Amino acid sequence: MVSSSRGGSESLHDSVDEALLLKRKSEEVLFHLNGRCIYLVGMMGSGKSTVGKILAEVLGYSCFDSDKLVEQAVGMPSVAQIFKVHSEAFFRENESSVLRDLSSMRRLVVATGGGAVIRPINWNYMKKGLSVWLDVPLDALAKRISQVGTASRPLLDQPSDDPYTAAFTKLSMLAEQRGEAYANADARVSLEEIAAKQGHGDVSKLTPTDIAIEALLKIGNFVTEEPAVHGQVDSQSRKMQAL
Ligand SMILES: Nc1ncnc2c1ncn2[C@@H]1O[C@H](COP(=O)(O)OP(=O)(O)O)[C@@H](O)[C@H]1O
Numbered sequence: 001m002v003s004s005s006r007g008g009s010e011s012l013h014d015s016v017d018e019a020l021l022l023k024r025k026s027e028e029v030l031f032h033l034n035g036r037c038i039y040l041v042g043m044m045g046s047g048k049s050t051v052g053k054i055l056a057e058v059l060g061y062s063c064f065d066s067d068k069l070v071e072q073a074v075g076m077p078s079v080a081q082i083f084k085v086h087s088e089a090f091f092r093e094n095e096s097s098v099l100r101d102l103s104s105m106r107r108l109v110v111a112t113g114g115g116a117v118i119r120p121i122n123w124n125y126m127k128k129g130l131s132v133w134l135d136v137p138l139d140a141l142a143k144r145i146s147q148v149g150t151a152s153r154p155l156l157d158q159p160s161d162d163p164y165t166a167a168f169t170k171l172s173m174l175a176e177q178r179g180e181a182y183a184n185a186d187a188r189v190s191l192e193e194i195a196a197k198q199g200h201g202d203v204s205k206l207t208p209t210d211i212a213i214e215a216l217l218k219i220g221n222f223v224t225e226e227p228a229v230h231g232q233v234d235s236q237s238r239k240m241q242a243l
């Protein structure tokens with residue numbers, strides 16, 4: 001579990017509170033999910049792989065990272081190498097095959113690659129489950145990526161004296177090209193909204209656990225508002241049963 005940066009007993013209480021909140025929220029959504037998979041979408045560096053692991057753990061789901069599955073399928077150690085030896089188009093074909101295979105499975109959290117949203121066929125696969133967009137301001141993405149480096153992200157990997165500005169410029173171009181593609185997701189988790197709710201407005205203070213809690217909240221809103229799914233009881237029927 002990722003704890004906040006505060007120290008001593010305050011930090012311990014925060015961690016316990018977060019863990020309890022995560023558990024409670026996951027129990028609330030599990031019934032309505034009825035085994036459906038969760039697909040995390042969002043730009044490079046938005047935290048899909050990191051938050052995916054937390055969500056899978058609390059939901060008792062398995063976590064898969066589509067980039068890793070493409071590496072396995074192709075038999076190469078990194079996405080960067082696949083782009084270099086083959087091409088982006090080859091990577092995208094394999095990414096779609098991986099998403100197709102995953103779409104017939106249940107109880108998975110899938111951290112997709114940032115570009116998975118651009119192919120309509122991938123949405124056919126992801127719509128078998130529930131998709132969640134991690135919406136992170138470009139400035140925060142560029143800061144994260146310039147800290148960890150771009151070696152594993154070939155679309156951002158250009159030599160530069162100013163890694164932050166280089167990442168920011170390229171991410172802005174990609175965001176423009178991808179337009180509204182991320183907004184096809186069933187639920188949106190906005191880091192700006194979470195930071196505003198916490199009263200500080202600083203997205204860099206949000207832990208992956210904060211984001212996972214918000215994701216469960218948004219998933220909960222989606223699943224309780226959708227029409228009843230076959231074999232499931234909708235929220236109205238549950239209220240009636242409780243009377
Ligand atoms: N909430 C967060 N705050 C700070 N750094 C984060 C947060 N979430 C993820 N990171 C870091 O940002 C980088 C990108 O995260 P990752 O989960 O790999 O994103 P994605 O899979 O969306 O590209 C990683 O180094 C990760 O440790």
Ligand SMILES: O=C(O)C1=C[C@@H](OP(=O)(O)O)[C@@H](O)[C@H](O)C1
Nearest residue numbers: 043044045079113114115153154
């Ligand atoms: O946005 C993209 O087009 C890409 C995102 C990467 O995944 P992450 O979003 O996990 O970094 C990876 O699939 C590849 O480098 C291309």
Ligand SMILES: [Mg+2]
Nearest residue numbers: 048049111112
């Ligand atoms: Mg990732």
